[in-house]
Amino acid sequence: MSDQSVVTAMTQAVELAQNNALAAIAATKDLSAVKTLTADLNKKDSPLNTLKSDLGKLTSVDDKRTMGQLLNTASQSVNAALLTRSTELESLEISARVAREAMDLSEFTTRRKRGHTHIVTQATQRLEDVFIGLGFQIAEGPEVETDFYNFEALNMPKSHPARSEFDTMFLEYGDPNSVLLRTHTSPVQIRVMQTWQPPIYAIMPGRVFRRDTPDATHMPVFHQIEGLVIDRGITFAHLAGTIEAFTKAFFGNEFTSRLRPSFFPFTEPSAEFDIRRADGEWIELGGCGMVHPNVLISGGIDPEEFSGFAFGFGIDRMAKERHNVEDIREMYTNDLRFLRQF
């Protein structure tokens, strides 16, 4: 055979070997078939490799180069096809495995019951909503307080008799009786006055602590919500109006509020705030009054320029009244039969 006819025959053989290999690759069904085929195509006696060893039979250097290039191109396209196919099959296998192993969680979501917030948390959130609606902002302070913020800055110097009304839990930290668990949310008033600029319209909910023996209306750990308004020209009428608006919004139109003269060192004049239930009984919910000038001074506010009112309500007692709970202790026994009612 002349070199020319050998070249023609080889060219046809290369095309045939390449096409056969590409058809075999396309027909593979899984990764292990691709692996086996790769090994077959790389064998010494595979059609393309046999043709490579036939190159030696060509005498012309040019023919050798042309055929060599043709064989290389064919090998490259076969290798590329092997890679593409294995990537394709790999992603198909992953999708199939994901579909096979996917867990159907829908049955659990329909069967499982979700819990809900505690009755006292619900009351706190409702109080916040009502006051935000009246234009107030929310502030928070620490539960561990210093004597200064809990008493001194609130016009209760060391020897003040009113201190004994707050059965205080002190911490063994620093000087004796200098660090304590706050007995009310009023210290947050001072912190707000020190950091905000008037006009101030703030509420401050939080947990407070007293050495009180638990009974139907008392807990040693309970919750209060403090209110503070500081602006120019604030009078007792603003305080009374705010408390009445709040009572109706929180408890409903059938409830009314009253203010009784009282005493707190940090307000002057001071009052006790009661609400009247549908059965006619009056319940004490908190204290309030016009912020004492000494307290304004502790907060860095000029009493000649600004005046204000403050109040502090017991949230647990509010939740108790709103839901007609007999005994405040029931709210903390963690009895699901009780909690599920709200």
Ligand code: FA5
């Ligand atoms: C105070 O704590 C004042 N800081 C309130 C105040 C703020 C007055 C701003 C003026 C200006 P009192 O000790 O009365 O006041 O507590 C307020 C309310 O907290 C009570 O009316 C009651 O609703 C609630 N409370 C008091 N002690 C307990 C307790 N042991 N368990 C549950 N609620 C309580």
